[in-house]
Amino acid sequence: MSGLTFVDVCAGAGGLALGLERAGFEPTLLLDEDEDACRTLRRNRPHWNVLRTDLLDLDPSEHPEIYDVDLLSAGLPRVRSSATAARAGSSGEEELLRATVYLAHAVRPRALIVENVPTLVDADVFHDFHEFARAELEHLGYDFSWFLLNAADFGVPQDRKQGLLVAIKKQWFKAFRPPAPTVGEHVSVGTALAPSMRSRGWKDADRWAAQATCVAPTLVGGSKNRGGADLGPTGSKRKWEKLGVNAHTVGDETPGADFVWDPELGRAGLVKITVDQAALLQGFPESWEITGKKTARYRQIGHSSPPPVGEAIGRAVARALRS
Structure with a gap:
């Protein structure tokens, strides 16, 4: 066309x-x-x-x-x-x-x-x-x-x-x-993010991805009057926690080789989603560059179609x- x-x-x-x-x-x-x-x-x-x-x-x-x-x-x-x-x-x-x-x-x-x-x-x-x-x-x-x-x-x-x-x-x-x-079959969070989770040598990346078998909750960009970026309201945060993700903040980088993923430790043992990973969860290609500081970048993604x-x-x- x-x-x-x-x-x-x-x-x-x-x-x-x-x-x-x-x-x-x-x-x-x-x-x-x-x-x-x-x-x-x-x-x-x-x-x-x-x-x-x-x-x-x-x-x-x-x-x-x-x-x-x-x-x-x-x-x-x-x-x-x-x-x-x-x-x-x-x-x-x-x-x-x-x-x-x-x-x-x-x-x-x-x-x-x-x-x-x-x-x-x-x-x-x-x-x-x-x-x-x-x-x-x-x-x-x-x-x-x-x-x-x-x-x-x-x-x-x-x-x-x-x-x-x-x-x-x-x-x-x-x-x-x-x-x-x-x-015909939804793409899971684990499938979508596994390559990026492996990118810095994180040894638990595949184990984390294997249990993140459903789609992500709705990303919410939030108002400019709010504080820093997080992954949504309380109900969404609980869903993220079941996927092994700390949704109270947005990470600066994917996990390194030494990060220990252990949900039993609470937030400290959960992985964080980065802005670039949020863009993948929104369906943007890796080549699409979102500009600005972290919160501004995440807000643009959360508001996007x-x-x-x-x-x-x-x-x-x-x-x-x-x-």
């Missing part, structure tokens, strides 16, 4: 954009308000047109490259977990959701993708946004679908459910089908647009 174009807002570390690129789309503009995220995008794709700005401040008339594109995509920040989404109220996240629909009103792409927390699909807290989006999108000539995907079904070693809104102009929407899983999911959605949309 080639020749399809897109604009990506709240692009973050580029997970959704990378997936769409793999699906045959070429970006005309990517924007994000975070300096580290913009630096990450430029580092990995110097030819991409990256704009540092807040979506709420974007004036479409100043950027003609956003018009006449096939797709508008938005992988909006997942600051709030599914458990706390019920307290969203009049939140910044909903402002971004509405701003994305308003931008579609200005840009008039043939298709729109909005990705966020799974509760986006059917939680009462998003009822007003659903009604707003329905009225706007129907007025603009789109049909649309709300659905859930789990990144684990697309080869990502993580239990990461995603809520999606896909809207396509009526003449193409009838050919759209949500993407089907691309793997996994590239394999972005690719699957992009291919499903591309098939419809080419029908």
Whole structure:
């Protein structure tokens, strides 16, 4: 597939954009308000047109490259977990959701993708946004679908459910089908991280990997108002502990040859996941460089849409647009 174009807002570390690129789309503009995220995008794709700005401040008339594109995509920040989404109220996240629909009103792409927390699909807290989006999108000539995907079904070693809104102009929407899983068996944490765990000669790497036989809990990037990086809320930390991982912090490097892995010792005997390993668990390729300090890098990863999911959605949309 080639020749399809897109604009990506709240692009973050580029997970959704990378997936769409793999699906045959070429970006005309990517924007994000975070300096580290913009630096990450430029580092990995110097030819991409990256704009540092807040979506709420974007004036479409100043950027003609956003018009006449096939797709508008938005992988909006997942600051709030599914458990706390019920307290969203009049939140910044909903402002971004509405701003994305308003931008579609200005840009008039043939298709729109909005990705966020799974509760986006059917939680009462998003009822007003659903009604707003329905009225706007129907007025603009789109049909649309709300659905859930789990990144684990697309080869990502993580239990990461995603809520999606896909809207396509009526003449193409009838050919759209949500993407089907691309793997028959989920990739475990041990399988995904064993090579990196061995990289510094850690003698217990294979023993650790052999017991880490399930996918990871959902990585949560956290708010900029929080402290240092960790692997999520209390429930997630307990799941990580069962995998032999200390989730209360993010490691600076993989274990060395002398590290003794012994869960009986408590946190001191558990292995730590590094930022680079978190990127692998999010489905980024090893070649994708996340820039910034440790906490900023981890936050970019936790907020990203996994590239394999972005690719699957992009291919499903591309098939419809080419029908």
